[in-house]
Amino acid sequence: MIKIYNTMTQKKEIFKAMHENRVKLFVCGPTVYDDSHIGHARTYISFDVIARYFKYRNFSVFYLQNITDIDDKIIKRALQLGVEPVELARKFERRYLEDMHLLGVENVNFYARATEHLPEIIKQIETLIDKGFAYETETGVYFDESRVEDFGKLSRRNVEDLTVHRVNLDKTKRNPGDFALWKKRDEKPVWDSPWGLGRPGWHIEDTAITEEYLGPRYDIHGGGLDLIFPHHEAEIAQMEAVSGEKPMVRYWMHTGFLNVSGEKMSKSLGNFITIRDLLKEYEPEVFRFFVLSTHYRSPIDFSESALEQSKNSLERIYKLVETINERIKADISQPNQEDDISQKNQEDDISQKNQKDDISQLNQKDVDYNNKLRDAKNKFLKAMDNDFNTPDALSVIFNFIRDINRGINNGDISKNVLIEVKKFLMEVGDILGFDFSRKTGADDKTTDLVEVMVEIREKLRERKDWELSDLIRSKLRDLDIILEDK
């Protein structure tokens, strides 16, 4: 069973879906006024893995994300650049989706734009007014925070503490903490509404969208830590007032911040890194590994050396898969028993299964390694079940890798076991979002050319012409082609 840390209760809870094995997941998307940064990437990679793991655990996941494409920041930015706000929003939305694709974040089922849900937004506001939770003034429609007794339950705040901070206090509001549902505006872009021309407030789009696609109550709502207050608090107040049903969300999940060299990332500090800049320097999978090497709720510190470490660690896994591929390919003497091997990916007991199927083919070493494999699999799942503890899960994998490498060195592992090991590693890759059977990145002609060079070098080595063969190796290395002798 999967345990999830719930921000609402501040405890790990056993996950129980509302409807059998279906998970309804909503994660707050970006406001598309600029290129997304590596903090966004951290959050969305984390939830990508969470969605992947639910699927692996046989849940049917509906993962919904909103796109905030109308907002003061967008308008301000568009004004600076002299473009239409809608144009600007579409451009950065497109770039956001490109970034996500490059990062291998591909489990969102549906992206919902705020501007395409104006009827739903207006309907929710009307309901809130009808029920007495919202009121209209000359400047807009506001949510009456004083009507909600448990306001602040997610962030554990007293409403009284919050009144001090507001800078531009709108005098038409009843309470300083009341937030805008509808902003009356004249300058475009504006939409028509029962309260005249204007734009929706920030919080209402999410509840309008989630009610539309997920209903008034659903399983999981995620986002960055910074959204807890006021955004998620406002969402709870709105949705629970609209529907009269509680709780709006059963599990609240929040990702920790990404800092850069120990400091908060911000434009003013000049340490603001966009995903596009990141990907000029590092492979997407290296960044993904970096993200997963820290628990999703913990703060994570981005630095060049941390990324170097991630790169080297990841290399260790790739190397093993490569080695296994070569061993399997080289070992043609043993017939392939792959047809026997179950496609089921849960913790099925491989050693018992094989023993039953064909006990004569297995020696004691195979049994031992199959036990190690089963053990690693169980531990990996246990770590992931425990609030998606990817660092723990990775350490299980590295322990397993050392065992397997030792076995390969000693010649203790049969081809059949290696096939199973590879299958497991590929499965792990699917869950975490890595392709461990890495493509070379070279075209066919290049590959052929390298093959020719290798062949020539082998001849030279047979003749013990170390000088020339080393020269070939070092020249190839200059071209980023690494040659390693067995």
Added chain:
RNA sequence: GCCAAGGUAGCUUAGAGGCGAAGCGGUGGACUGCAGAUCCACUACACGUGAGUUCAAAUCUCACCCUUGGCUCCA
């Protein structure tokens, strides 16, 4: 001030009452024509400080020190 999250080996991170973790880095060894990869060993007396509870504390309790974040723009 209020609300959080932390301080674990040189670095990055797990763990959360008993069996000393993982990766990275460094050093030495095995293997190799050399190199790389891999393995082994060391680095290593790991848990911020001081008390307390307990047969037993990184883990629970209290106090203190330090770091970071949030407190109506935010992933």
